[in-house]
Amino acid sequence: MQKFKRVLVANRGEIAIRIFRACHELGIRTVAIYSEEDKASLFRTKADESYQVGKGKSPVDAYLNIDEIIQLAKKKGVDAIHPGYGFLSENPEFARKCEEAGVVFIGPTASMMNSLGDKIKSKQVAIKVGVPVIPGIEKPILTDEEAHEAANLCGYPVILKASAGGGGRGMRIVRHAEDLVREYQSAKSEARKAFGVEDVFIEKYLESPKHIEVQVLGDNYGGLVHLYERDCSIQRRHQKVVEYTPAFTLTEEKRNAICADALKIAGAVNYRNAGTCEFLVDKSGKHYFIEMNPRIQVEHTVTEMLTGIDIVQSQIMIAQGLALDSKEVGIPNQESVVPRGFAIQCRITTEDPSNNFAPDTGRIDVYRSGSGFGIRLDGGNGFTGAVISPYYDSLLVKATSHGRTWEDAIRKSLRALGEMKIQGVKTNIAFLINVLNHEKFVQGECDTNFIAENRSLFE
Ligand code: ADP
Numbered sequence: 257m258q259k260f261k262r263v264l265v266a267n268r269g270e271i272a273i274r275i276f277r278a279c280h281e282l283g284i285r286t287v288a289i290y291s292e293e294d295k296a297s298l299f300r301t302k303a304d305e306s307y308q309v310g311k312g313k314s315p316v317d318a319y320l321n322i323d324e325i326i327q328l329a330k331k332k333g334v335d336a337i338h339p340g341y342g343f344l345s346e347n348p349e350f351a352r353k354c355e356e357a358g359v360v361f362i363g364p365t366a367s368m369m370n371s372l373g374d375k376i377k378s379k380q381v382a383i384k385v386g387v388p389v390i391p392g393i394e395k396p397i398l399t400d401e402e403a404h405e406a407a408n409l410c411g412y413p414v415i416l417k418a419s420a421g422g423g424g425r426g427m428r429i430v431r432h433a434e435d436l437v438r439e440y441q442s443a444k445s446e447a448r449k450a451f452g453v454e455d456v457f458i459e460k461y462l463e464s465p466k467h468i469e470v471q472v473l474g475d476n477y478g479g480l481v482h483l484y485e486r487d488c489s490i491q492r493r494h495q496k497v498v499e500y501t502p503a504f505t506l507t508e509e510k511r512n513a514i515c516a517d518a519l520k521i522a523g524a525v526n527y528r529n530a531g532t533c534e535f536l537v538d539k540s541g542k543h544y545f546i547e548m549n550p551r552i553q554v555e556h557t558v559t560e561m562l563t564g565i566d567i568v569q570s571q572i573m574i575a576q577g578l579a580l581d582s583k584e585v586g587i588p589n590q591e592s593v594v595p596r597g598f599a600i601q602c603r604i605t606t607e608d609p610s611n612n613f614a615p616d617t618g619r620i621d622v623y624r625s626g627s628g629f630g631i632r633l634d635g636g637n638g639f640t641g642a643v644i645s646p647y648y649d650s651l652l653v654k655a656t657s658h659g660r661t662w663e664d665a666i667r668k669s670l671r672a673l674g675e676m677k678i679q680g681v682k683t684n685i686a687f688l689i690n691v692l693n694h695e696k697f698v699q700g701e702c703d704t705n706f707i708a709e710n711r712s713l714f715e
Pocket residue numbers: 390415421422423424425459460461462463465467491494495534536546547704
């Protein structure tokens with residue numbers, strides 16, 4: 257085992273702070289990187305050391321400069337780099353270059369990322385091990401004619417997806433053949449701009465599915481467990497807004513089948529570290545694998561509350577070479593993962609729901625947070641005097657509740673949201689309260705169209 261002394265976090269905001277906390281509890285010294293625009297951001301001060309990167313680069317590019325980040329890590333005697341989510345977290349070249357430089361990448365290997373990181377390849381892995389996928393054509397569409405052929409094979413409506421996609425970008429729903437070429441070209445160009453790869457593929461569009469995903473953890477010795485599922489159906493433009501666990505409307509049989517399929521896919525590539533297998537469940541209750549995310553996810557908090565397992569610490573310990581069944585990681589077998597109660601995460605953002613969720617910026621004049629029994633907050637720049645810049649995503653703080661019953665978890669979330677008072681920038685708090693009060697949410701019946709179909713949430 258290689259005990260890490262120093263870990264660098266190649267990320268910013270709330271997830272950087274989340275990882276620093278995990279490191280500090282493990283007795284590991286932390287190193288932050290920050291851009292010019294993040295000079296005054298809170299996360300910087302939560303690390304033991306911090307260094308500016310990306311001078312002269314754009315605010316986002318500052319966090320994408322592989323060689324500069326690795327060089328800094330070497331210079332500062334860093335043992336390992338945690339990539340968080342977004343930025344370089346799914347970049348196999350970054351993982352490979354870290355290993356080459358003798359710095360441990362806290363995540364799967366570059367070759368695992370290569371075989372799972374893109375949506376087409378991960379569907380191919382699923383097909384190989386007999387896990388159901390959404391009917392489609394698992395290869396990039398190269399011409400307008402191919403687009404027509406593929407769409408006809410699937411049957412309309414279809415969805416075009418960027419193979420390298422993330423955050424809902426590069427996706428287009430097409431209901432009529434006459435719109436196909438236009439949407440195909442626009443998906444391709446969006447994919448090229450956002451991901452540098454223009455590969456787009458086609459699959460059947462499912463009307464109103466639920467998004468169910470399974471957290472997995474694997475070690476370097478073949479140990480592999482799942483930490484149960486999350487329901488992430490409450491989305492806006494294919495981006496998650498509220499997530500919870502368990503997905504209590506699933507039958508026990510369905511839950512077991514989805515979790516078993518997640519293990520099959522992870523097992524097929526000897527997956528190591530934390531990852532998430534995402535599925536859609538259609539109205540008839542059939543489930544289909546859509547992709548695997550080889551990294552920590554924003555919504556990992558609900559699974560931590562459910563199982564009591566610190567996923568970020570587990571990631572670090574696994575990267576140190578500890579086995580799942582070691583005393584330190586403490587997950588000797590699947591039976592030792594015991595779900596308790598219910599957990600809900602609300603993503604509080606600096607966005608204005610009444611203005612099409614336009615990001616708001618400026619100084620936070622008043623910041624009072626909710627807290628108390630059963631509430632966990634994972635924040636970035638949530639404090640009085642903080643300045644919200646336009647350069648990064650608008651996630652301000654994640655409020656996660658944990659209750660003995662579903663109703664208890666909802667009540668705790670609502671109470672905490674009600675206690676929050678943020679002035680100076682607009683937030684989506686009132687909108688989140690409407691979501692949690694909605695009958696469909698209470699019944700656990702929201703599908704991925706819930707927000708788009710319910711204007712009352714905006715009142
Ligand atoms: P990204 O990587 O951009 O987040 P995903 O493949 O994870 O994209 O899909 C995000 C969301 O898009 C899903 O949760 C779902 O709401 C919607 N989606 C994706 N594929 C389909 C499909 N075939 N039919 C219906 N909705 C889909």
